[in-house]
Amino acid sequence: MSGLLALLDDVAAIAKVAAASIDDIAGAAAKAGAKAAGVVIDDAAVTPKYVHGFEAKRELPIIYRIAKGSLKNKLIILLPALLALDSFLPQVITPLLMFGGAYLCFEGAEKVYHALVPHKDHAVEADFDTKDPARLEEEKVAGAIKTDFILSAEIMTISLAAIPDSGFWMDAITLAIVGAMITVAVYGAVALIVKMDDIGLHMAANRKTAAARAFGRGLVTAMPKLMSFLSTVGTLAMLWVGGNIITHGLDVLGVHEPYGTIHHWAVAAGQAIPQASGLVEWAVTAACDGVIGLALGLLLIPIATRIIIPVYAAITGTKKAAH
Secondary structure (H helix, E strand, O other): OHHHHHHHHHHHHHHHHHHHHHHHHHHHHHHHHHHOHHHHHHHHHHHHHHHOOOOHHHHHHHHHHHHHHHHHHHHHHHHHHHHHHHHHOHHHHHHHHHHHHHHHHHHHHHHHHHHHOOOOOOHHHHHHHHOOHHHHHHHHHHHHHHHHHHHHHHHHHHHHHHOOOOOHHHHHHHHHHHHHHHHHHHHHHHHHHHHHHHHHHHHHHHOOOHHHHHHHHHHHHHHHHHHHHHHHHHHHHHHHHHHHHHHHHHHHOOOOOOHHHHHHHHHHHHHHOHHHHHHHHHHHHHHHHHHHHHHHHHHHHHHHHHHHHHHHHHHHOOOOOOO
16 A cells, blocks of 8 residues: 555656646747747738639638648758757857848838839739649749748747757757647638638628628728738838847847847836836837848848849749849
8 A cells, every 4th residue: 555655646746747847838838939929920911912812712721731831841840950959059049040030121121112112013913814723822832831931940949049948858849839839820810811801701791680791891891901900010020020139149149239228228218107117118129129120121132132032043043033
């Protein structure tokens, strides 16, 4: 009996450790996911464009294929690669983060530039006029997965940097949870957004009550505005996240400005409005990081479009993307 009681005590102790580990993983995953929120918003805002122009019945299958590719990017390619780097070359994590941050600044600034200097892009219309729909779908899915790889790399790297040092397997499990949860959340939201107008049309045409029909028409009317809002939020998120990655990375590498000044301004602003100090500090930091991200991105536009992209196109034999 005493042996059985000792065994039960051991099992209980193991259960407590396991429960504590689960709590630690959940807490780390939540913290890591919050740190990557800006890139997640952009991911959700970018993806719907890849199903634009296809028949309604193909929208969800396309999103599902992109989501599977995203999971592969995160769990099969990026997770082991990042853990290996973190174990053997941890000093490259910050430069990699900064490289990804610079890319986010470039993407965000390019969207701002095209909004201020608009031009009509005939690429999508030409694609649907000249290509077989099945082949076009393959190309769009492949393009979406490539774009997702870049965003997923940022999400996973930011998440890894946000996880407290707790051992290889704990980091691996936490990263896997973060990657899976973010993928489900992003592409679930994208699927809902893409089908919302169809839901609205169905309600407007088939519901018996006037209120339900009016709600359906409201959904249809609201969707373009929602997509525009998501695009704007995604652009802002890229700029402030990219700018923050750059300033924080410089601070980690020993260059303490402008990170130090921004932090000082944010704390001073928060102290001036103590009732909402946390929100004010975040807003000041995000605004300053966003300005830095926009400035850096604008500087990178001619470098990327006139040097990097043409050189890459020449090396790979692909056509230069239209901007």
